[in-house]
Amino acid sequence: MSPGSQQRPAPVVEVVDLLFELTDRVKAQFAVVTGALELQVPQARTLLRINGPVSMRDLAARLRCDASNMTGIIDGLHARGLVERNPLPNDRRVKQVVLTEEGKRLQTRLRQRLAVDVPVLGKLDDTQRQELHAILLRVVER
Amino acid sequence: MSPGSQQRPAPVVEVVDLLFELTDRVKAQFAVVTGALELQVPQARTLLRINGPVSMRDLAARLRCDASNMTGIIDGLHARGLVERNPLPNDRRVKQVVLTEEGKRLQTRLRQRLAVDVPVLGKLDDTQRQELHAILLRVVER
DNA sequence: TATTGTTATACTCTATAACTATA
DNA sequence: TATAGTTATAGAGTATAACAATA
Numbered sequence: 001m002s003p004g005s006q007q008r009p010a011p012v013v014e015v016v017d018l019l020f021e022l023t024d025r026v027k028a029q030f031a032v033v034t035g036a037l038e039l040q041v042p043q044a045r046t047l048l049r050i051n052g053p054v055s056m057r058d059l060a061a062r063l064r065c066d067a068s069n070m071t072g073i074i075d076g077l078h079a080r081g082l083v084e085r086n087p088l089p090n091d092r093r094v095k096q097v098v099l100t101e102e103g104k105r106l107q108t109r110l111r112q113r114l115a116v117d118v119p120v121l122g123k124l125d126d127t128q129r130q131e132l133h134a135i136l137l138r139v140v141e142r
Numbered sequence: 143m144s145p146g147s148q149q150r151p152a153p154v155v156e157v158v159d160l161l162f163e164l165t166d167r168v169k170a171q172f173a174v175v176t177g178a179l180e181l182q183v184p185q186a187r188t189l190l191r192i193n194g195p196v197s198m199r200d201l202a203a204r205l206r207c208d209a210s211n212m213t214g215i216i217d218g219l220h221a222r223g224l225v226e227r228n229p230l231p232n233d234r235r236v237k238q239v240v241l242t243e244e245g246k247r248l249q250t251r252l253r254q255r256l257a258v259d260v261p262v263l264g265k266l267d268d269t270q271r272q273e274l275h276a277i278l279l280r281v282v283e284r
Numbered sequence: 285t286a287t288t289g290t291t292a293t294a295c296t297c298t299a300t301a302a303c304t305a306t307a
Numbered sequence: 308t309a310t311a312g313t314t315a316t317a318g319a320g321t322a323t324a325a326c327a328a329t330a
Contacts, residue, residue, distance in 0.1 A: 018278035023165035136160035235288040
């Protein structure tokens with residue numbers, strides 16, 4: 001090791017560690033926000049990803065989880081009148097999930113609360129959040 | 143909305159979403175690496191945090207989990223001869239956990255594998271990883 | 285009484301496999 | 308036969324509460 005090196009590269013282990021810690025915190029705070037709206041975390045994540053009509057399978061793909069999990073999640077959202085589940089006329093195996101008006105309202109409220117109440121990210125100003133956003137996009141590559 | 147705005151601030155929702163996705167991927171890859179060394183994820187995270195002698199409670203604090211979880215985790219590491227659990231002479235309630243020589247070797251191997259085999263972070267060059275590291279430190283604030 | 289570590293237990297989240305109804 | 312959704316179930320990970328040993 002050269003003794004005069006100014007800035008050693010961040011060790012992967014430490015970045016992984018910090019990422020774990022950050023996401024633990026974000027998840028905890030996310031859970032507080034969603035809990036206040038009486039939504040479980042997977043319900044909330046699902047709610048945030050429904051825009052137009054979407055099949056159960058496509059929803060699962062968006063959430064990158066197994067399709068078998070969607071049934072229970074959508075059951076819960078449906079029981080609260082937040083989504084409808086309509087069979088597709090062309091192919092009656094497929095069920096199209098759409099937000100009800102109340103679902104749209106709650107989605108909006110959830111977004112607003114998240115913007116206000118996720119304090120870990122609140123420590124970043126717009127520029128810094130933009131920077132983080134760019135890095136995440138690069139890493140996640142989508 | 144002004145139509146000519148150049149760069150809207152990254153919405154918190156999207157950053158949260160990307161963070162979830164990134165950490166899901168990092169965790170999945172982390173699990174692959176640790177699984178190859180026959181370590182469960184919490185065992186590996188614990189192994190990475192033991193340097194000098196440390197009590198069960200302090201370890202739990204480092205991992206930010208409840209102390210009741212440490213028993214099983216350390217049991218597993220101990221069964222593989224990676225750690226020792228020595229009662230503190232001054233206060234025999236406390237058990238000091240230390241790495242065995244084999245524990246140190248495995249810790250090193252684990253670090254090396256993580257550096258090589260976490261491809262999501264491998265997409266970043268040193269400078270970019272440094273940037274992410276700095277942001278994480280700022281956000282996590284420690 | 286208070287604290288360390290332990291045990292028993294329950295809950296959330298997620299995956300796998302088998303089933304049904306459609307195609 | 309293959310696919311969409313469902314059901315049952317199992318596992319990982321973590322938290323809470325009660326307990327024993329020690330302070």
